[in-house]
Amino acid sequence: MRRAWTGPVLLLIAGAGAATGPIVQGRPGTGAVLSVVFVLLAGLTSPLVFPRSVGALEARRRSAADGRPVVFWRPGCTYCLRLRLRLGRRARRLHWVDIWRDEAGAEAVREVNDGNETVPTLLVAGRAYTNPDPAWVREQVSSTR
Structure with a gap:
């Protein structure tokens, strides 16, 4: 914290x-x-600035239930801030995991990024995307209502 x-x-x-x-x-x-x-x-x-973070396990459970993407982020990350600001109100539809507060989230990010804690990392339908284009993320959020 x-x-x-x-x-x-x-x-x-x-x-x-x-x-x-x-x-x-x-x-x-x-x-x-x-x-x-x-x-x-x-x-x-x-x-x-970010929606309330949940743990990685809870975020994955919620994502499996509602199909919404999971965003792994950390405070101070300019790319995370850019994503958050470009998403606007749609950001609340995503499940946010602060990797500095959740070790399972940090481990999940390291697994898909060759041991690095590169954020933002999105988990969409079980597939990871590192630092995706915010416009693409908006499309993913719009398709999962």
Whole structure:
């Protein structure tokens, strides 16, 4: 759990440090803008942007029952963020597994990626796809209602 929040917390600390200089120099507007930018970056890289994660075993069980894809992801991954943002509200239709919180999920990703924890990795109908095109993923989600 701590590892998932390390990046966002470091961004908040860096933002506070970056904003302090302009504020001390009498430029509070610049300091405020820097603060907002760093808070947004921290929010985008945090687990809060993604739908609630479930365990890998539960995600596979749910996927077998409803046919929806499973997404293995981790906080701070820009490709995961790109996928999440491009999916929009459709992202809630997928089963999300945070590999930093679920060892079985991390193991599943390593099995299909030659021992690497490359994310996002999708599991669609029992077949794994590493870093797929978000448009293709939208099609997969649309076909599984």
